[in-house]
Amino acid sequence: MFWDGRADTLQQQASGPLYDPAEMASTPEIALHRLENARYIQRLKALGGPATDASRDLLLSEALFALARYQIEDPSFHAYDSKFDAWLEGKARFTPEESAGYRLFNDPTKGNCAACHLDRPLPGNLPPLFTDRQYEALGAPRNQALMGPYDTGHFDLGLCEVMPGGVETSSAYCGVFATPTLRNVAERKVFFHNGVFHDLHQVLDFYVLRDIHPERFYSRDTHGHLQVPDDIPPQYRSNLDRTDAPMDRKSNDLPALTPQERSQIIQFLKTLTDGWSPTRP
């Protein structure tokens, strides 16, 4: 879980936003105080068993476990009722633009998106998750909006920072982040691990033009040298993915997708939004 994979379970994940000073800014003490004064405290203790009377740590961990189970058991967390899901079941028809986008998404020489954002039904005919659950360094540009008064000169190195042994032994995983699902992606307002993009067109342009027009995305150092990519320190830049299409281009190559083809992929991505019905397309 998380862009850098630092939590192994939903239970672990839940404490992240809870205690993060930039999110809910709670502490174990505050959370316990609220739990112990909540109307449902006896029900929580009944679920956790008698040991939760003796251990406040256990009580807190049972609460986080309950949160994890809620996400697994409540159907609203996995509706799988997008137009794409209906289409997989033969209950919806793509428009010509959506169809074209779907083909480009899958074509290994064009978008090649499905190489990482897997879109085939899983064994047992389960709906695809649009992620391979792997990690890649795509070289997202440094988010200048996080600079200025917030600039600490810090580089978020991703996976290598949370590996056992840390950066020293895991430098091959620096700059590497999780492949996110693309379900409901058209509903999001910020994209990539550092939130640098705010529009799917920017994301598609980045995939297609990163290596052809790097100056459109990256900043220069004080000597005027373009930093490619500028959000990964120089010693880790060789981790950048330059082999998977469409990020396998050289500066004189043609873009893998024309602007029209990029728009068609976006039309397809919009079919991944939950809550589709034939009357409310």
Ligand code: HEC
């Ligand atoms: C080599 C694997 C790979 C390929 C190929 C790939 N992606 Fe991604 N995608 C990723 C990874 C990894 C990230 C997260 C990168 C980051 O945050 O630094 C990502 C992020 C995204 C995001 C941002 C989602 C969010 O919630 O912030 C979108 C949208 C996206 N990809 C769409 C596409 C499309 C469309 C294509 C095809 C043109 C594509 N991807 C091809 C691995 C891949």
